[in-house]
Amino acid sequence: MKTCLTAIISSLMIFSPMAYADKWSDQFPHIKATGDIPGDCSYEKMSKKNYKGKTLKINTHAIPVMGEPTALHAEQFEKLTGAKVEVTHTPAGDLYSKAMVPFQAGQAPYDIVFGFSNFINDWKRYLAPVPKKYMNSPEMKDVTKSHMGVSSWDGTMYQYPVDGDRHYLKYRKDVIDNPEMQKKYKADTGNELRVPRTWKEYAQMAKYFNDWDWDGDGEKEYGSAEVMKKDDLMFAAFFSRSVAYAKNPRTPGGFFFDLETMKPNINNPGFVEALTDWVEATKYVPPGGTNFGLGDEIGSFGGGQTLFSFSWDDAFIAAMQDDSPIKNKVGAAPLPGADKVWNRVSNSWENQYNQAPYIVWGWAVGVAKKSKVKDMAFDYLCFFSNGANHQADLAIGRFGVNPFKNSDFDPNIYINSMGWDPEIANSYTKTLLDMEKSNNRVFPLRVPGVFEFTSAVATGTSKALAGQLSPQEALDEVAKEWEAIVSRVGKKAVQDAYAVGVKMEDNKL
Amino acid sequence: MNFKHKYFFLFPGLFVLIGILIFPIIFVVRLSLSGWNSYNPGLDYIGLENYIRLFTDDPRFWESFFRLSFLSVTTVILQYVIGFALAHMVWKDIKFKRFFRVLFLVPMMTTPVIMTVIWRTFFHESLGPVNDLLSVFGVAPKWLTDPVIAKFTVIIVEVWQWTPFMFLLLLAGLLSLPKEPFLAAAIDGASPVRKFIYVTFPLMAPISIGAIIIRLIEASKIMDTVYVLTSGGPGTSTETSSFYIFIKGLREFQMGYAASMSFTYLIIMIISLTIIAKVLTKVLLKE
Numbered sequence: 001m002k003t004c005l006t007a008i009i010s011s012l013m014i015f016s017p018m019a020y021a022d023k024w025s026d027q028f029p030h031i032k033a034t035g036d037i038p039g040d041c042s043y044e045k046m047s048k049k050n051y052k053g054k055t056l057k058i059n060t061h062a063i064p065v066m067g068e069p070t071a072l073h074a075e076q077f078e079k080l081t082g083a084k085v086e087v088t089h090t091p092a093g094d095l096y097s098k099a100m101v102p103f104q105a106g107q108a109p110y111d112i113v114f115g116f117s118n119f120i121n122d123w124k125r126y127l128a129p130v131p132k133k134y135m136n137s138p139e140m141k142d143v144t145k146s147h148m149g150v151s152s153w154d155g156t157m158y159q160y161p162v163d164g165d166r167h168y169l170k171y172r173k174d175v176i177d178n179p180e181m182q183k184k185y186k187a188d189t190g191n192e193l194r195v196p197r198t199w200k201e202y203a204q205m206a207k208y209f210n211d212w213d214w215d216g217d218g219e220k221e222y223g224s225a226e227v228m229k230k231d232d233l234m235f236a237a238f239f240s241r242s243v244a245y246a247k248n249p250r251t252p253g254g255f256f257f258d259l260e261t262m263k264p265n266i267n268n269p270g271f272v273e274a275l276t277d278w279v280e281a282t283k284y285v286p287p288g289g290t291n292f293g294l295g296d297e298i299g300s301f302g303g304g305q306t307l308f309s310f311s312w313d314d315a316f317i318a319a320m321q322d323d324s325p326i327k328n329k330v331g332a333a334p335l336p337g338a339d340k341v342w343n344r345v346s347n348s349w350e351n352q353y354n355q356a357p358y359i360v361w362g363w364a365v366g367v368a369k370k371s372k373v374k375d376m377a378f379d380y381l382c383f384f385s386n387g388a389n390h391q392a393d394l395a396i397g398r399f400g401v402n403p404f405k406n407s408d409f410d411p412n413i414y415i416n417s418m419g420w421d422p423e424i425a426n427s428y429t430k431t432l433l434d435m436e437k438s439n440n441r442v443f444p445l446r447v448p449g450v451f452e453f454t455s456a457v458a459t460g461t462s463k464a465l466a467g468q469l470s471p472q473e474a475l476d477e478v479a480k481e482w483e484a485i486v487s488r489v490g491k492k493a494v495q496d497a498y499a500v501g502v503k504m505e506d507n508k509l
Numbered sequence: 510m511n512f513k514h515k516y517f518f519l520f521p522g523l524f525v526l527i528g529i530l531i532f533p534i535i536f537v538v539r540l541s542l543s544g545w546n547s548y549n550p551g552l553d554y555i556g557l558e559n560y561i562r563l564f565t566d567d568p569r570f571w572e573s574f575f576r577l578s579f580l581s582v583t584t585v586i587l588q589y590v591i592g593f594a595l596a597h598m599v600w601k602d603i604k605f606k607r608f609f610r611v612l613f614l615v616p617m618m619t620t621p622v623i624m625t626v627i628w629r630t631f632f633h634e635s636l637g638p639v640n641d642l643l644s645v646f647g648v649a650p651k652w653l654t655d656p657v658i659a660k661f662t663v664i665i666v667e668v669w670q671w672t673p674f675m676f677l678l679l680l681a682g683l684l685s686l687p688k689e690p691f692l693a694a695a696i697d698g699a700s701p702v703r704k705f706i707y708v709t710f711p712l713m714a715p716i717s718i719g720a721i722i723i724r725l726i727e728a729s730k731i732m733d734t735v736y737v738l739t740s741g742g743p744g745t746s747t748e749t750s751s752f753y754i755f756i757k758g759l760r761e762f763q764m765g766y767a768a769s770m771s772f773t774y775l776i777i778m779i780i781s782l783t784i785i786a787k788v789l790t791k792v793l794l795k796e
Contacts, residue, residue, distance in 0.1 A: 097759045104550035122547045122762075230742035231756070288634025290743060291653040305635070448548035452761045459569075459745065466656050466744030484566075489548055 028076055030392050033417040037387030040137040043080060046383050051083035051376050058380075059098055059110040062089045065314070065400035066114060066163070066363050069393050073384045080383075083376060093231070096451065099123065108370035111377045117150045117165075117364035118444040118454075120158060121497050127366035128374055130157040134382055139405075144436050146359050147404040149504050150443065158366055160381040164404025165362025166435050167240040169202075170301060170309045170316045171195060173331035173424070175214060176205075195333045197353070199244060199277050202308060202336045206284040209307040217304070217325075223284030224308040225300035225315070229293040230462035233311075235454045238461045239442065240310055240358050241278050244338035246270030247356035249440040251345050252506040256445050256453075257482075258344065259502050262495050264482040266457070267475035269349070270342030275464055275471035282465055290465055302326075302397070310335060312362070316428070317397035320420055328421040332428040334435065357435035361444035363400060391417065409433045443504050447497040449489045456481040534775075541769035547762035559769035569745065570753060570770055574777070577749040580660065581728035584667040589721055591668065592675030597709070600683040610680070617673035625737040628666045629653070632738075656746035659739050663747050666734050671727070675720055682716030683709070714793040722786050729778055750774050 024036035024043040036043040056077075060070035067089045074085035088110070090098050099113040103126040115123065134140055135157060143151075143161045151159040175181050176195060185193035189208060196202040206223025214221050227237040246255065246265065253259045256266065265271065282290050286305055289296075294311065301309035302318030304326040309315050319330045337355030342348075365384075367377040383389070393401035394408065395418045403409065409432055411425035420428075435441065445453055460478035463469045469477065486494050503509040544555045563570060599609045616624070631639050632652035640649045652662045690712065694704045732751040735741055741748035741756075754774065758767030 093760060097762060100547060100762060229740055230744070231740045231760070286635040287640070287649060288637075288651070288654055291634075291739065300635075449546060449761070451547070452763065455756060455761050462742050463744040466742065466746060468656065468744040468746070488544075488546075493548065 024388075027079075030072060030076070031388040033395070034388050034391050037391070039139055039387050040134075041139065041379065041382035041386040043076075043386075043388065046077065046080040046379070049081045049379060051081040051373075051379075053082075054373055054376055055084045055086060056112065056373055056376050056380060057086045057088070057110045058112040058114070059088045059090055059095070060112075060114040060365075061095060061363075061400075062091050064398040069384070069389075069396075069399045069401055070114065073389060074380070076389075077380050077383055081376075081379075083380075085380070096122075099126075103368075106370070108368040108372075110368060111371035111373055112365060112367055112380065114363065114365045116361045117159060118361035118446050118450050119364065120151075120153055121446050121448050121450060123366060124153050124156075124158045126369055127158045128369045128371070130160055131378060134160070134378055137382070139382070139386065142405040142407050144404060144406055146436055146441065146443075149509060150359065150361070151364060153446075154500050155509075159364035160366065160378070160385070161404050162365055162381065162385045163363035163400065164402050164408075165312055165360050166432065167236070167311050167335060167358045167360050168316075168431050168435070169196070169333045169335055170319070171331050171333065172215075172304075172307050172326070172329060174326075174329040175209065175307060176331065181214070195331065196308075196336045197355075198338050199241060199274070199336045200339070203277060203280055203284070206281070206308055210284040214307075215304065219305075221304070222286040222289070222300075222306045224281060225289065225292060225297045225306040226278075226281060226285060226309065227292060227294050227297050227311055228278075228282070228285065228290045228462075228465055229296070231455070231458050233294050234461060235457040236358075236360050236444075237311060238274065238278060238457060240335055240360070242271050242274035243356035243358050243442045244336060244341070244354055245273045246342050246344075247440060247442050247505075248341045248343055248350065248354065249356075250350075251343055252502075254498065254502050255442050255505060257486075257494075257498055259495065259499060262486055262491050262498075264479040264486075265344055266482060267472070267479040268342055268344055270344075271475055272471050273338075273342075275461060275475060278461070279464055279467075279471060298397070304329075312360070312400075313402040314397055314400055317394075317402075319397075320414075320418070320424070321397050322419065327419075328424060331424060332431045334431055354440075356440040356442055357438045358442050359435065359444070361446075362402070403432055409436075439507050441505060443501050445498075446501050447489075447494045449485060449494075452485045452489075453482060456485070537768045537772055540765055541772050543765040543768075545764040545768075546766075555765070559766045560773070562766065563769055563773060569748075570750070572745065573748045573753040574750045574774070576660075576747070577729060577731065577751075580663060580667070580731060580747075580749060581725060584664050584671070584731075585721060585724045585728050587664070587668045588672045588675045588724060589717070592672045592720075593679050593713075593717075595672070595676045596680040596683055597705075600680060613676050614673045616670050617677070619670075621670055621733045622737055624670060625666060625734050628662075628669075629738050632662055653739055654743055656743050659743060659747050663731075663734055663738060666738060667728065667731060670734070671724065674727075675724055678720040678723070679713065679716065682713050682720075686712050711793075718786065718789045718793060721789060722782060725782060725785065726778075729782075 025032045058070060058074065061067045071087050074087050077083060078085050095115045096119055099110065099115060102109050144164065147161050147164045151157050151161045176193060182193040185208060191204060196205055209221065210223040211220055213219060227233050246268065257264055286300055292300065297309060297311060298315045298318050300306055301315040302324060316330060316332055318324060319326050334355060335358060337353055339353055340349045340351050341354035343350050365381060367374055371377055391413060393399045394403065409429045411429045414420040414425040414428065415422050456478050460474040464471050464474035539552060541559055542554055542556065543552045545551060595613050599606050631637050634640055634651060634654065643649060650658055653659055690708050694708050730751050731749050732755060735747050735749055735752045739747045741752050754767050754770045757763045757770065
């Protein structure tokens with residue numbers, strides 16, 4: 001009897017977290033896979049808060065990317081705390097100005113503003129630093145070093161981590177790993193069919209697999225889906241293609257500029273080589289591919305139209321969702337490298353293999369310094385990214401929430417709760433983790449007037465893609481524009497801000 | 510009798526005029542003399558620096574202006590010709606006249622941004638139905654990715670959206686024409702073509718000038734179609750002045766510089782539209 005009683009009590013103790021999780025997942029089906037996960041901002045903890053009579057105003061992106069989880073977690077937060085949460089959805093291109101106009105006018109119509117992590121330099125003076133209470137929480141301690149850096153400015157965190165972004169290669173595993181295809185490719189080209197190590201290999205394979213039905217579905221498939229639409233994040237795609245040729249681990253002191261002189265590197269032979277490759281890529285994208293924005297790229301690769309793609313996680317997650325025709329047929333790998341890298345000090349090519357991860361800017365969110373409900377705002381953000389919400393959000397491609405915590409690199413999360421093939425889950429987490437460990441990372445440009453710099457890149461590269469200018473002419477134009485911007489903003493202001501990014505790239509922060 | 514108090518009644522109208530017209534223009538002029546941007550907010554004074562940059566170091570603004578001129582003149586001419594033809598058709602006693610009059614107005618009543626998204630889907634080169642249909646004939650135009658064809662895609666969407674406006678104005682004009690000249694022409698045995706050339710068209714000239722000028726003003730602000738359809742691409746091949754000003758002002762947050770471009774653009778438009786109106790009056794009314 002005693003033994004039996006002990007067993008019952010032990011069972012209750014062991015399974016109590018599960019019972020406790022069930023209580024919340026019954027009420028909030030979004031977290032049904034995990035239930036509530038204990039933590040500082042768990043469902044249980046939030047339910048103890050009382051924000052009745054208080055209103056939280058949020059400006060976020062349009063639905064679905066980031067807009068949908070913002071609204072979903074706002075609704076949950078309202079139910080748990082009694083607060084009223086008003087969510088405004090804004091197109092990506094207007095997120096910056098919608099916050100910046102009232103910021104500059106000394107107003108705070110929104111308590112929480114969503115934007116991109118590279119806004120940090122322009123926004124930081126209007127944002128409240130993340131309080132120590134949250135900085136010391138176990139959830140925050142779990143955030144990767146890269147993303148702590150991306151969310152912070154010289155050691156002070158202004159943006160609450162809710163998303164982690166990087167660019168990596170996505171490929172059709174059922175083609176690249178297919179022995180028959182490998183044989184056919186070898187016979188036709190004399191080369192090995194494998195995950196491309198360099199952009200040149202990427203181009204060869206993409207060209208070979210372009211414009212024919214290689215998966216036997218009755219539709220033609222194409223080589224690569226890329227973000228090439230002008231002003232629609234295309235500059236980030238260009239930097240992804242540039243890092244292999246232009247980020248030399250032996251020449252610290254700046255990828256975008258020479259930190260000492262603030263002379264732009266953007267038109268050096270490394271970047272020109274990348275743009276030349278990109279112009280060539282217009283021949284192996286699907287029809288209309290040179291007008292693909294991020295949504296098109298996700299739809300194209302995620303829908304099984306192309307062999308390759310590279311950019312944010314979304315296309316990969318979309319391809320691995322249950323409703324995808326290519327679930328468990330895709331692989332993740334680091335961005336291709338190059339067989340040569342430009343040395344901007346010796347002004348010559350180094351003929352050795354180089355690869356560099358691009359920790360691209362991603363979604364970021366901050367609390368307005370002038371907000372009157374800062375505590376509630378930070379609680380909301382902490383709740384947004386609590387363990388249960390984060391794991392559930394990761395599984396939904398359209399949410400745009402990607403791994404940024406060390407615990408996210410456990411392949412079992414993807415195998416058990418998302419039904420991924422173990423081999424794919426392992427390659428995915430390994431790819432992301434290796435980027436974290438790399439000593440040759442490139443971080444986004446985060447200097448005053450960042451939009452002027454990136455807009456100039458978008459204009460110049462799009463002129464090259466459209467055939468209006470040669471790659472060298474296009475990048476010379478960008479370099480000239482960058483010099484003019486530096487001179488307008490003030491060399492010292494740009495240099496000081498850029499130095500913070502260079503410290504991260506040179507592994508000194 | 511003292512009528513001075515009558516000026517008191519002018520104040521409300523004057524106040525509204527100052528508030529919604531004069532103040533914004535003065536503010537734009539003042540803003541254009543400042544260096545307001547994302548890193549330097551505030552109305553500092555930098556003199557004519559923005560204007561000097563615009564006139565000496567920004568060929569992209571002028572390229573976008575000439576592109577705009579081409580797009581707006583082409584779209585308005587097409588809208589005028591098609592609008593006139595449709596108005597003329599339903600002006601006559603035809604079957605289902607009322608149905609057609611309403612039908613032709615539908616595009617104008619739809620939301621431009623939403624319709625442009627739908628057009629973008631139509632013209633999508635790998636997923637859109639237009640190329641699907643055209644593939645039967647073995648053609649697949651690059652609607653949005655060829656620098657020349659993309660301009661015509663913008664024109665197609667603009668013409669579709671705004672021809673009904675021209676149609677409406679011209680139909681109202683046709684319905685208000687006096688009957689006598691047409692009766693006289695009929696008695697003289699004039700053919701329908703001669704009647705149109707010598708009676709309808711001259712009588713419609715004043716209304717046509719008004720309609721063309723109104724549409725030119727609107728067409729010169731073309732922005733949403735370009736924004737949604739091409740983002741000004743490929744390259745800069747469909748970038749218009751208003752889209753370029755939008756990029757500089759609200760994307761790059763160069764508010765001072767964007768204000769100087771807006772004001773310059775306003776002056777150019779006032780001058781050029783005045784000249785166009787004079788020329789049209791001289792040609793069509795044979796003054």
